[in-house]
Amino acid sequence: MAKQKKTSPGNIAQNKKALHDYFIEERFEAGVALAGWEVKSLRAGKAHLTDCYVLLKDGEAYLIGSHITPLMTASTHVIADPIRTRKLLLKGRELEKIFTAVQQKGYTCVALSLYWKKHLVKCEIALAKGKKDHDKRHVLKERDANREMQREFRQTNLK
Structure with a gap:
């Protein structure tokens, strides 16, 4: 049985692939x-957001492709669909801002x-621009260069 890593006590699941594939411009918090x-499944940490995206339709936002694995003990009387479409709860101004950015600016x-x-489940969504392959390589080179600079800095401070 594999152990699940949790970065913080309030964190349920992260979409690291999105951070790799997109430049994040603006973040929003949605219920x-x-x-x-x-x-109950989320309390047990049984969620995945790897191929997840947000669909904007009819003035509302929906979370598509998120996978919440049902617990055998909690979903005995219900037919559980692990990848059902879930509605995101946003304010009207936020929805309008997201709609215009997606439709007009190509986000x-x-x-x-x-x-x-607290006791509520929140989803952090973001407006993002897609990265090209050369952008991804550039980010990796910058990260390696920063790591090298940190190593050199530590070496000089230790002496």
């Missing part, structure tokens, strides 16, 4: 409409993480 068995709306805020 998620969930069923009871989904909340993509992606889900970055699921986390607990």
